[in-house]
Amino acid sequence: MAAKPEKVFYGSGVSAGVVLGQALKFESHTRLLLKVHVDDIEAEVRRYLRAIEASKEQFKALKSQLEEKVGSEHGIILDAHLLMLEDRSLNSEILENIRNSHANAEWVLMQATDQLVQAYQSLEDEYFRERHSDIEHVADRIQLNLSGDRPFSWEHLSGDQIIVSREFSPSDFATVDLPKVRGLVLESGGRTSHTSIICRGLLLPAVTGLRDFLSHVATGDTLLLNGDDGQVIVNPTPARIEAVRRRLEAFGAYPPDSSPAQFGTAALTKDGTAISLRANTEMLHELSAAKNCGAAGIGLFRSEFLYFGHPQGYPEMEEQLAVYRRLAREMSPYPVAIRTLDAGSEKVGGSPDFTQQENPSMGLRGIRLSLYARDAFLIQIEAIFRASCDGRIEIVLPMISTIEEIWQAKILIDQVRSKVRESVGPAIQAVPLGAMIEVPAAVFSLEVLAKEVDFLCVGTNDLIQYMLAVDRGNPQVAYLFQPLHPTVLHCLDHIAKVAKGLNKPVRICGEISSNPFYAVLLLGMGFTQLSMNPLSIPTIRRVLREIPIDVSRQIALKALTFITAQEVYEYLTNVVAKLVPWDLSSYAKEIAPQNGRNGK
Numbered sequence: 001m002a003a004k005p006e007k008v009f010y011g012s013g014v015s016a017g018v019v020l021g022q023a024l025k026f027e028s029h030t031r032l033l034l035k036v037h038v039d040d041i042e043a044e045v046r047r048y049l050r051a052i053e054a055s056k057e058q059f060k061a062l063k064s065q066l067e068e069k070v071g072s073e074h075g076i077i078l079d080a081h082l083l084m085l086e087d088r089s090l091n092s093e094i095l096e097n098i099r100n101s102h103a104n105a106e107w108v109l110m111q112a113t114d115q116l117v118q119a120y121q122s123l124e125d126e127y128f129r130e131r132h133s134d135i136e137h138v139a140d141r142i143q144l145n146l147s148g149d150r151p152f153s154w155e156h157l158s159g160d161q162i163i164v165s166r167e168f169s170p171s172d173f174a175t176v177d178l179p180k181v182r183g184l185v186l187e188s189g190g191r192t193s194h195t196s197i198i199c200r201g202l203l204l205p206a207v208t209g210l211r212d213f214l215s216h217v218a219t220g221d222t223l224l225l226n227g228d229d230g231q232v233i234v235n236p237t238p239a240r241i242e243a244v245r246r247r248l249e250a251f252g253a254y255p256p257d258s259s260p261a262q263f264g265t266a267a268l269t270k271d272g273t274a275i276s277l278r279a280n281t282e283m284l285h286e287l288s289a290a291k292n293c294g295a296a297g298i299g300l301f302r303s304e305f306l307y308f309g310h311p312q313g314y315p316e317m318e319e320q321l322a323v324y325r326r327l328a329r330e331m332s333p334y335p336v337a338i339r340t341l342d343a344g345s346e347k348v349g350g351s352p353d354f355t356q357q358e359n360p361s362m363g364l365r366g367i368r369l370s371l372y373a374r375d376a377f378l379i380q381i382e383a384i385f386r387a388s389c390d391g392r393i394e395i396v397l398p399m400i401s402t403i404e405e406i407w408q409a410k411i412l413i414d415q416v417r418s419k420v421r422e423s424v425g426p427a428i429q430a431v432p433l434g435a436m437i438e439v440p441a442a443v444f445s446l447e448v449l450a451k452e453v454d455f456l457c458v459g460t461n462d463l464i465q466y467m468l469a470v471d472r473g474n475p476q477v478a479y480l481f482q483p484l485h486p487t488v489l490h491c492l493d494h495i496a497k498v499a500k501g502l503n504k505p506v507r508i509c510g511e512i513s514s515n516p517f518y519a520v521l522l523l524g525m526g527f528t529q530l531s532m533n534p535l536s537i538p539t540i541r542r543v544l545r546e547i548p549i550d551v552s553r554q555i556a557l558k559a560l561t562f563i564t565a566q567e568v569y570e571y572l573t574n575v576v577a578k579l580v581p582w583d584l585s586s587y588a589k590e591i592a593p594q595n596g597r598n599g600k
């Protein structure tokens with residue numbers, strides 16, 4: 001058989017590394033179902049009931065695998081599926097329809113599913129509307145068991161799978177056998193989408209924004225994925241594979257220093273200035289990486305991941321307390337900044353009060369949602385205060401755009417503090433309050449806002465999105481998401497100056513902290529606290545060791561004089577490359593301005 005022709009595609013490299021593997025199309029199961037007349041109705045009914053029982057067993061097994069892999073708090077996604085399988089009214093309606101219509105169970109189930117999905121999709125409430133995918137997932141499992149097909153199993157797959165999909169949500173990580181996954185290629189998504197952030201945390205090379213890719217690739221095709229420059233080659237020629245192998249052997253796939261530092265050790269610049277490097281985390285299983293990489297605490301715990309797919313819309317107080325307690329205890333004596341629910345945009349489908357919105361990134365999200373759905377906010381704050389007895393905890397409020405939001409939140413926080421103090425007594429600890437600075441309005445009223453809080457966290461992922469009016473997850477405008485845009489630089493410089501003038505601690509929490517070139521720029525502007533994905537900490541620590549603080553100041557001053565991102569890029573990458581004695585070119589690509597629509 002003739003070899004399949006090689007095809008080359010370009011997207012955005014969002015998680016570094018070069019890998020060779022086999023494509024595995026990750027799509028929901030689609031099948032053509034036909035209506036068949038059934039004579040023995042009771043046999044058909046028994047067939048349906050057997051499929052339900054088999055599905056239950058499989059979901060239970062999946063649940064324990066999921067809990068083992070990504071933490072017990074995520075098993076509830078499958079509890080919701082089990083509840084649906086046990087829904088008596090739905091099952092009796094299906095059984096009745098089988099009996100009345102003499103139709104096969106697959107057909108009757110498909111009709112019932114279509115109706116339910118349509119009904120859910122037309123709901124006003126975004127949380128319930130989003131639940132249609134749970135119904136499809138459950139129905140798909142029953143259909144698999146009815147057809148006698150084996151449910152999709154990773155058991156017989158080799159360990160070199162590259163997942164190819166249109167979309168891949170953070171919760172999809174739970175359904176895959178991670179040790180067998182070498183990379184991820186997506187048609188959607190951008191560098192700062194949460195899926196990309198998780199890939200970087202897992203050191204899983206990934207490319208996103210490859211339009212129409214799925215129609216050019218089949219499961220089993222060989223893929224050569226380059227997460228550094230965004231190139232994906234389908235069915236690469238043997239000569240190409242050999243060339244890449246030789247290159248990888250010569251240079252190594254990963255940056256030179258991955259050697260861990262002791263938990264909590266401060267990074268030092270060449271002249272000995274201490275820089276605090278903390279970790280950004282979403283899930284408990286990242287804590288060991290944070291500790292092994294020497295993080296001086298958690299700079300940002302994205303608590304919305306606890307709410308994701310939760311059957312009630314939000315986790316109860318005890319459930320949250322267990323997670324926050326573990327964070328506090330495991331990171332002790334270093335602090336953990338818990339960001340209150342930042343639902344909205346692409347992160348969480350919704351909560352019970354998260355109403356339908358045309359433009360979720362600018363809608364009822366972050367602190368706005370918490371002040372609207374106060375009961376959920378009060379529960380979260382109570383869990384945080386109770387956990388404060390077990391370590392050093394900080395609260396961070398997301399998406400602050402007005403002083404009133406801080407005032408209102410503080411009234412609620414004070415109420416909860418008094419309530420918790422009554423029950424736990426003096427064990428309750430001081431919990432410093434911080435505000436995320438990630439909306440232009442917050443930057444320009446920084447003095448006023450800063451006086452109301454104990455510290456500031458700069459969320460550059462959102463700040464760049466709102467400052468430049470570029471959706472951070474939209475591959476069509478990814479070329480406009482320019483971290484080196486002079487406006488962004490001036491904005492950050494302003495934040496550093498105001499914070500210094502007020503003597504207010506400030507931490508950069510966006511993805512730019514983990515870029516060595518950008519870290520030098522931030523240092524030069526006066527930022528001495530950075531928070532990033534845990535696995536980037538060793539590299540940033542090593543780069544900072546090469547940089548005298550005075551030199552970084554000169555670099556920042558000069559960078560602020562340019563009027564295009566391209567000029568800043570050329571200057572910054574050249575000057576830092578001369579100070580650091582190893583190749584950082586793969587990091588340069590992360591911040592390189594692209595030329596125009598669709599870049600390359």
Ligand code: PEP
Nearest residue numbers: 438459460461462509510
């Ligand atoms: C940010 O916006 O930069 C940030 C740190 O928060 P998130 O990426 O979760 O929006």
Ligand code: MG
Nearest residue numbers: 438459461462
């Ligand atoms: Mg943000």
